[in-house]
Amino acid sequence: MNGLDRLNRKLAKLKGNQGAVERSVVGGTDGILEVLLAEIDETMLPREMILTDERGGTIKLLVASRRLMRVGAPGAPVDRPIPPRAPVNDEDDGAADIVAAVNGRLRDFLDRAQTLDIDAVRPQDAIDLTEIGCPAERLAQTLRRSGGTTPVDGIAACLAEAVAGLQLCDGEIARHVGDPDLAERLAAFAEAGLPALDRALGAPQTGPDCAILPGPGPDALLLARLSDGRRTALVLTPAAAFGRLAGLCRAMSA
């Protein structure tokens, strides 16, 4: 438990509760990721790290042999395993899944959290030896590269999140993705409603800008319009993508 206590103390320094709101600053998520990676790098025996935010949302990290084996879905009672793949000795593919999960679900969870608690337990089930995971060292190198000078293609990432989406260039539809019926409705919105959103954003701007409008109902789709100053994505995404869209905006403007 000494390792856990040490991690808790580190996390408390990075994201405290109530009196430490001012310490939730730019780079906070990256700082926490660094601490988690350091802890993963020191963990040999299988451990399930459970991060809990102030709203009771959780995300689980399965760690063993200095590797991150699995990133659980936030709030899900049972982790979502990575589907088995063949051949299982393709380490690059396994690592790519983990990197994507860290940059997606984990980063999203940390971005949204105001306070964090962490617990670690011995996993109930034995580690599946066919799960490859990603070594902490390699994960750190990859995250440093992706967080460094590589520009973020927010338009492509936004379209990848979409249930349906349009890519617009100079006001014209350049391509559409996803559900064709919804894409057709988006095309109608692009004519009737998008100019007002463009005006609200002061478009065209040289930098990134974004507008997000939720549909009716708690689990409704989000309407999002994201521009990098040259191209615009107009998409319908699941409501759960809100945090990732926000992260894209920050990354594009960094």
Add this chain to the structure above:
Amino acid sequence: MAPPVSIKSLRESLPGCHALAYVDMEARLVLLSDAQVPLPQEAFDGLCLRARLALGDPAARAACDLFGAAAPPAEATLFRDGAWEVFVRGSVCPDEALCALLAAEAAPDLALHHLRAAVDDFAEDAGMASADLRE
């Protein structure tokens, strides 16, 4: 009786919130406002205008058609000039909205959560404030 929440205390409770206003989008009037550092009236007027553009017609009507919804969106989030702006329409007074200006690193979804819970309290407060002004 003291109001349940003031515009200042609400702004201060939102991490990364630089400015907060309660506006009448239809009348284009800023009813209440507070800022971390003093802002010119034009900044609040701009928030009010953008709330109207994002939540009012024609964007609202087009969004209703898109979603097949009877009611227009109750909230909107903008990212412009490296900052977040979040707008939440009241249910008591649908022409009125809370508008928050947030730092880029702030969590707009958390702000939306707090503004949703508070917006209708301001409908009554702003109504009383308007009545006081008229008297």
